[in-house]
Amino acid sequence: MGVIFDNLDVWSEALLGTLVLFFAGGALALVLGIIVGAMRVSPVPIARAVGTLYVSAIRNTPLTLVFFAFVFALPPLLGLRLTGDVSLTLGICALGVYTATYVAEAIRSGVNTVPVGQAEAARALGLGFGQVMSLVVLPQAFRSVIPPMMSVFIALLKNTTVAAGFSIVNLGSVRNYLSERGENAFIVILWVMVVFVALVLLLSWLQRSLENRWRVAR
Amino acid sequence: MSSVLYDVPGPKAVARNRILGVITILVVLAIIGFLVWRLAATGQFTAQKWSAFTYTNVWASILEATVATLSAFAAAAVGALALGFVLAIGRLSDHAWVRWPFTAVIEVFRAIPVLVFMFLLYYGFPVIGVRMEPYWAVVIALICYNGSVLAEVIRAGVESLPRGQSESGYAIGLRKAGVMRLILLPQAIRAMMPVIIAQLVVTLKDTALGFIITYPELLFYAKYIGAQPSVGSPIIPATIIVGAIYITLCLVLSFVANLVEKRLRRSPRVTAVAAAAQPAQQAGTDTELIVAQRGLGRHDGTSL
Numbered sequence: 474m475g476v477i478f479d480n481l482d483v484w485s486e487a488l489l490g491t492l493v494l495f496f497a498g499g500a501l502a503l504v505l506g507i508i509v510g511a512m513r514v515s516p517v518p519i520a521r522a523v524g525t526l527y528v529s530a531i532r533n534t535p536l537t538l539v540f541f542a543f544v545f546a547l548p549p550l551l552g553l554r555l556t557g558d559v560s561l562t563l564g565i566c567a568l569g570v571y572t573a574t575y576v577a578e579a580i581r582s583g584v585n586t587v588p589v590g591q592a593e594a595a596r597a598l599g600l601g602f603g604q605v606m607s608l609v610v611l612p613q614a615f616r617s618v619i620p621p622m623m624s625v626f627i628a629l630l631k632n633t634t635v636a637a638g639f640s641i642v643n644l645g646s647v648r649n650y651l652s653e654r655g656e657n658a659f660i661v662i663l664w665v666m667v668v669f670v671a672l673v674l675l676l677s678w679l680q681r682s683l684e685n686r687w688r689v690a691r
Numbered sequence: 692m693s694s695v696l697y698d699v700p701g702p703k704a705v706a707r708n709r710i711l712g713v714i715t716i717l718v719v720l721a722i723i724g725f726l727v728w729r730l731a732a733t734g735q736f737t738a739q740k741w742s743a744f745t746y747t748n749v750w751a752s753i754l755e756a757t758v759a760t761l762s763a764f765a766a767a768a769v770g771a772l773a774l775g776f777v778l779a780i781g782r783l784s785d786h787a788w789v790r791w792p793f794t795a796v797i798e799v800f801r802a803i804p805v806l807v808f809m810f811l812l813y814y815g816f817p818v819i820g821v822r823m824e825p826y827w828a829v830v831i832a833l834i835c836y837n838g839s840v841l842a843e844v845i846r847a848g849v850e851s852l853p854r855g856q857s858e859s860g861y862a863i864g865l866r867k868a869g870v871m872r873l874i875l876l877p878q879a880i881r882a883m884m885p886v887i888i889a890q891l892v893v894t895l896k897d898t899a900l901g902f903i904i905t906y907p908e909l910l911f912y913a914k915y916i917g918a919q920p921s922v923g924s925p926i927i928p929a930t931i932i933v934g935a936i937y938i939t940l941c942l943v944l945s946f947v948a949n950l951v952e953k954r955l956r957r958s959p960r961v962t963a964v965a966a967a968a969q970p971a972q973q974a975g976t977d978t979e980l981i982v983a984q985r986g987l988g989r990h991d992g993t994s995l
Contacts, residue, residue, distance in 0.1 A: 512715070516700055519712040523719055533892070533941035535899035538934055541910055545917070546930040550729045631804040638806070638903030648810055659815035666803050666811070673802035 476651070476660050483650045488668075490643035493561070494568060494633040499626060501569025506576025513581045524577065531574040536567075536635050543567040544639040557642075564641045568632060575625040583618030584610070616687045623680035627673055634669075644668060735927050743922035744932065756912040757936060763826060763898045763908065767833035768891050774838025779845035780871065800839035806900050808832040813904045825906035829898060837894045844886050848879030884955060888948035892941055899937065909933045 477484055512524035531539070543563045548555050587610050595609040637645030644665055651661045700708060730736060743749050781793030812828035823831075852875060860870035880887070902910035913933040917926030 515711075516704070517708045517711045517715065520715045523715055529942075529945075530938065533896075533938050533945055534934070535896040535937060535941075537899035537902055537910060538937055541902075541913070542930055542934065545914070546927045550726075550733055550735075550927060552733070631802075634804040634806045635900065635903070638900075645804070645806055645810070648814055652814075657818055659811070659818040662807065662811040662815040665807055669804055669807060670799060670802045 476656055476664055480651055480654065480656065483647060483654075486642060487644045487647045487650075490561075490636075490641065490646075491630075491633050494565060494636055494641070494643055495626075495630050497565045498568030498572060498633070499629055501565060502572035502576050502625075502629065505569060505573035507580065509573055510577035510580030510584075513577060514584050528574045528577055531571060532578075534571075536571050536632055537638065539571045540564065540567045540635055540639050543570075544641075560639060560641050564636045564639060568629065568636075572625060572629045572632070575628070576622065579618055579621040579625055580614075582621065584614045586617045587613045619687055620680060620684050623676065623683065627676045627680070630672060630676060631669065730927070733927075739923045740925045741928050743916055743919065743925050744928065749916065752912055752916075753909070753932070753936070756907060756909045757940075759826075759906070760895075760898050760901075760908040760937075761940075763829050763833070763901060763906070764895045766830045767837065767894050767898070770830065770834035771837035771841055771890075771894060772887075774834055775841030775845055778839055778842030779849070782842060782846055783849060783871075785867070797839040797842050800835050801843070803836070805832050805836045805897055806903060808835060809900060809904050825901060825904050828904055829901040829906050832900075833894055833897055836897075837890060840893075841887060841890055844883050844890065845876075845879060848883035849875045851882065852878055881955065881958075885948050885952035888944065888951060892944045892948065895941055895944055896937075909936060 509524050509527055512520040513528070515521060515524075543566055544555075544560055547553070547563060548559065553559050591609055591613065592605055595605045600608065633643050634645030636643050637649070640646075647665055648658055648661050652658055734740065778793055778797055781789055782797060784790045784793070809828050809832040812823060812831055813825060816823065849871075856874055856878065857870050860874040865873065898908060899910055901908050902914070905911065910933060913926075913929040916922070917924060917929040919925075
């Protein structure tokens, strides 16, 4: 335990870094993902094509490469100087852009699980487009989107560690700092693993309880 | 295309869709235009920036790095498939004392970020006297993570089979091993093939993490060549070239996955299995959906 309590400053900074990456990246991913997901189910063929292109391109790109492009290739392009804040912002962008494709896919498959008959029945009752969406389709889609969306966020939490390779402080880079203080790297990394298992279990528990609350009853 | 969300558009909707289409094109063009402008403004199109890529040596090194990426992927893929089967069969065991440890191992491996696992192998193990090349750190970490994910995929495939399959196996006198080997696994693997290949794409993508623990793969070389002042520090051209190679490799593998999925969807045997697995769903579910609905993809399908 000494590894933790003697170096609380490093651990708290690292945990904060991970949480910032997680929440900011997640927020960006949600916004971008909802836009792209809407494009992918929209009646506009060009928007569908652009959405599909984006999703299939980014899904086939390693996250490390996305980080590499954002943190190493973008600053010289935009004439930025690589300070701590700039690389944190770029890291958040990389995570957001990458995770957005998975959010978009979760939304698309969620909307597609609603049977066509539901909307047809709603229209047969005389509901307008807005009513069909808000009263019939989206409430059902929302329920089936929850479990895959939580999986996306669990993956995002684990992906924040990649930022450690690009000198952005988070739980993945704790080893780096504590090695300088002469701590045992093996023990430090085991503790990092424990923290991650705990965080993932927490999110899984949240996922399960949300799933039970909004179960699809068909 | 019939969708829940909209009818066949009328004249008003057609006009509105055209406007939205034009706006989409304009936004995309603006982004591309901005990037091209910045590339041109920072002199990325000059011959000097690309001069590094006129040397045979550089391309030989890129080839070498690609081979390093692929060899780590090949070893990890084979190992992960093998481990996946072992863990899946362990978790499906009838004996609680076998099932529990396997379940624990699978859950822990899946919860740990692959990169942290690589750190443990590469930086942590030397402390307790086990030194290894970055290659082995990458391969072992990928095997452990993807093996446990594949174990869950295979398990879900077996559990989605109708009960009658194993019952009839026992009825004709097969034992547990026989039922598993001759009846359940072949069907489960067929049904889950697209998911398994998709997980292999994830494995290929994750080899890029080796860059962070100094495994000399493609990104590592891109960083190296991008920092050579003698050829004008071509970090952006290097990123473009290496990125293109990575994306092409992954796209080829994804294409194979799609091909397999299409072939499977045509095959009547698997469709029957899939339909039986999801009686509550509407007809024509795809495998990805089954995975999502069963909560299988908990935190794997979408990993790195």
